[in-house]
Amino acid sequence: MSAGARGAGRGGGAPKAPARWSAASRAGRLELTASPHIKGPDSTPRIMWTVVASLAPVVVAATWWFGVSALILLAGATLGAVATERWFGPGGTLRDGSAAITGLLLGLTLPASVPLWVAVIGGAFSIAFGKLIFGGLGQNVFNPALLGRAFLQAAFPTVMTTWPTRPETWGTLAGDTFALPFMSGDAVAALTGATPLGLMKFESVGTEVARLAVGATGGSLGETAAIAILAGGAWLAAKRYLDWRIPVSILATVAVLSQVVRWIDPSSPGPLFMLFSGGLMLGAVYMATDMVTSPTTPTGAWIYGVGIGALVVLIRLWGGLPEGVMYAILLMNAMVPFIERATKPRVFGTGAPVEATS
Amino acid sequence: MTDLLWILVSAMLVNNFTLVLFLGLCPFLGVSARVSTALRMGLANIFVLTITSVTASFLNAFILPFAPYLRLISFIVVIASLVQITEMAIKKLSPTLFRELGIFLPLITTNCAILGLAIFQTNRGYGFVEGLFFALGAGLGLTLALVLMASIRETTELADVPSMARGMGLVLILAGSLSLAFMGFAGLFTV
Amino acid sequence: MSPTPTTGVQVLSRGVWRENPVFVQLLGLCPALAVTNTVANSLAMGLATFFVLLGSSVLVSVAKDWIPKQVRISAYILVIATFVTIADLVLAAVVPDIHKALGAFIALIVVNCMILGRQEAFASKNPVGRAVLDAVGTGAGFIVALVAIGGFREVLGYGSFLGVPLLGPAFEPWVVMILPAGGFFTLGFILLGFGWWEARRANSVRPRRWMNEATVTVEAPR
Amino acid sequence: MRAGEGTAAESRPAGRGPPLPVQVEPSSVRLVSTLATAGAVAGLAIVLVFQWANPRIEAHQARVLTAAITEVLGGPDRYETLFVEGGGLTFTPVADTAGLDRVWVGYDRAGRAVGIAAAAGEPGFQDVIRLIFGYDPSSGRVLGMKVLESKETPGLGDKIEKDSMFVREFEGVSTPLLGVKSARATGDDAEVVMITGATISSRAVVDIINHRLEAIGASMGAFWRGEVARAEAREAARSGGAP
DSSP: HHHHHHHHHHTSOTTSSTTTTHHHTTOOOOOOOOOTTOOTTTHHHHHHHHHHTTTTHHHHHHHHHHHHHHHHHHHHHHHHHHHHHHHHTTOOOGGHHHHHHHHHHHHHSHHHHHHHHHHHHHHHHHHHHHGGGGTSSOOOOOOOHHHHHHHHHHHHHHTTOOOBBBOOOOOOOOOOSOOOOOOOOGGGGGGGGOOHHHHHHHHOOOOOHHHHHHHHHSSSSTOHHHHHHHHHHHHHHTTTSOOTTHHHHHHHHHHHHHHHHHHTTTSSSOHHHHOOOOOOOIHHHHHHHTTTSOOSSHHHHHHHHHHHHHHHHHHHSSSSSSSHHHHHHHHHHHHHHHHHHOOOHHHHOOOOOOOOOO | OHHHHHHHHHHITTTTTTTOOTTTTTHHHHSSSSSSHHHHHHHHHHHHHHHHHHHHHHIIIITTTTGGGHHHHHHHHHHHHHHHHHHHHHHHHHHHHHHHHGGGEEEHTHHHHOOOHHHHHHTOOOOHHHHHHHHHHHHHHHHHHHHHHHHHHHHHHTTTOGGGTTHHHHHHHHHHHHHHHGGGTTTTTTO | OOOOOOOOOHHHHHHTTOOTTTTTOOSSSSHHHHSSHHHHHHHHHHHHHOOOOOOOHHHHHTTTTTTTTGGHHHHHHHHHHHHHHHHHHHHHHHHHHHHHHHHHTTGGGGGGHHHHHHHHHGGGGGGGGHHHHHEEEOOOHHHHHHHHHHHHHHHHHEETTEEEEOSSSTBBGGGTHHHHHHHHHHHHHHHHHHHHHHHHHHHHTTTHHHHHHHHHHSOOOO | TTTTTHHHHSSTTTSSOOOTTSSHHHHOHHHHHHHHHHHHHHHHHHHHHHHHHHHHOOOOOHHHHHHHHHTTTOOSSSSEEEEEEEEEEEOOOOGGGGGGOOEEEOOTSSOEEEEEEEEEEOOOOSSEEEEEEEEETTTTTTEEEEEEEOOOOOOTTTTTHOOOOHHHHHOOSSOOOOOOGGOOOOOOOOOOEOTTTTTHHHHHHHHHHHHHHHHHHHHHHHHHHHHHHHHHHHHHHHHHHHH
């Protein structure tokens, strides 16, 4: 089945899957290029490692607020991702750093109290079923880190919705980090709190924006310190390593929609709270902007961002879950092929007649 | 009104017929290779589901109270014949519409989603209007799932998928991933 | 499809493995994924389907000379729906708990493409004895597939098999396996496993026979 | 169309002579009569099985209902079905009983009413949750709650039926119920502590009971006052007649 040739002949899909890399890697060379909209000297490894570096403030904030468990979990998730890429991936793709980013981002979305083995499994799932099954970097549909997070959320709902409070000393574990593999941790050990969004949704209790901005709240490791995320994101945007349209459109949509809702129903949380709480910042800056799983056209980027923002507001305000950034991004990831078609008039308008089966 | 909205949203997103209830898997896996085909299949499904809902409401109200044990047989026979009659009517009245939808109509009749809709609607005790909203939600949900799957599959055709995952393995993993993503809609409009 | 088998043993065995309705032909997926969150449910659904398939095949094979071909599909559906209604009533009367767990999906056996497919492709063209063998083989293959999927999901999702705890009380269940997404993933894993095995075994001699068959079967209009 | 052809074809003995030549288009009568015969046989078979199965199915449903009512009313001696008609509760409705909403009143050994059981359902986290609860109109307290049907998340939302701590909270809680987080529980009589991580499902249970009581709580109260008056009258008659 010559999938590549068949698809290319119809011209139906996005031209972002580089047919090159498999040939290159088979030849043993490491010169890999992924997303075609990146030009110039910026190679995939360079971009990827820059993204990793930009996450440094977020990692520092996570370790500050959640103690040594944060470091252990981030290492575990990264290890799970990198090891899977090493064993099952095409040779030589480790050095581009994309597996490390996936693992690190996944780790940043975990609560501090999850057992280490959960983080490792999440990392492995992200790479195996979020990326390698599509053929590797540049060809996946869903953001691998978020797909892994969604899998963990569905697999271990209790573990993934237990939010520990800040441990007393830096060296105290935030939960049963070293629970035996496949066994549940000792839930009593963790002192649990609630996320600002959970407090708002279930008890109508607000949280000060200042605390949200520095991260002195409950939540996933990397999502609490909004300022650290914005700093890293601004640097990446300045280097043009991420499409600024996406975070801007997401944040603007959330702000506008939540303000509109607040005019109608004054008891609903306002834009500032919505922007700075939960995983919105981390998702908008680091997850939604993933070059592979976001649209390549500027118009597409705007549509995509607005879609994510609208879904976030929908799920947060009217859904059963307190937070919906992960699902919003995954759903819009699934829409990307469609958006790409729609924003390319040449393909969309002509739409060659297609037979039912092939 | 809220109840009707919930019925619609629930059938479309929260309990999506395909991704959550596994109804209509045959077209979902078989006719999701092309977006244009998938879209037409989805529209044909909405159409047939609506007919089914009306038929089931009618049967439930007037016939089946007298012979509840004939429910399954009468559903399948009446719905299948109605779809066939509709197909002939469309062929006569609107050849264009027939070209768009016609070839899918007989395929749909033996699809779980149709009988599933009739049975679920009956088990939940939906009346005529509720049934219509249920059918509309189910049809929109099917179409959404089909079109999403088709546009993703068109993209992955260009990808260098490992040989073990070619064919249905990848499609099922994709369906699982979509199902995970749809979990975000859980609890929509109930609080 | 492979050439028509000649011996009775072949008729019996091909449905179980080489032409397994779920794993190879990807038929009847709706029940195979919807009710297989435990082994007990899988087994009940498998047996109910087996009963319907066997009954319909016998009846269709016996009556094949009397059924005009213009109305054969309607007649088959009528026969199948009758057996399904009987199975539904009997399950509700004898094992109400399992009947409740399977819910509407018992009724949906009617639209299981596998059953109609066997009537059209085999029972209507073969004598009763062979039709029985074919139905038993295909039905057994369906049960095997359902129990395999159900076993995988129950072991990971509940840490038990047929309700017997296997992995100790501290086991953290993988709830996703019981959820719809887990159904898709489980069948996906199994098909990936077959794909891997086949790719390894057959290298370039007979490339991807499994997957080709599967693809062709599903995409062909029924 | 030649009459009788269908029957002629039907009565052709099987296995004798060559099979029907397929080129000949069978008449509509033949087609219809085949299907009609098949339908008649199918209907007969189903009716026979139904005759056998239906009493068993109904007996099972009655057992399940009795068990549920017994559980939520704290083990009454017997129960009677009450119909909701015209804003009141009655044993003997004027209209056809099939379309009427019903509740069940339980009596103890002495014939005193102990409480009323009512079923209700509303959307929860995943799909509709159906439950039955017992209510004592004299004290305004819930006697017990049992989930009949739910599709909530296994291991999380399904704790509304599987977590005995949560289920037991409904025994003796006063109404209207108040769902609270464990950290904010004050020990109030009306408080139900919600399950951590399954707030929506827990709150749905609380809401279902509250809404149902809002709808028929008043008629339950009216019925109850009548029941108490009747019991007193009986009591008075008995004590009056004894000496």
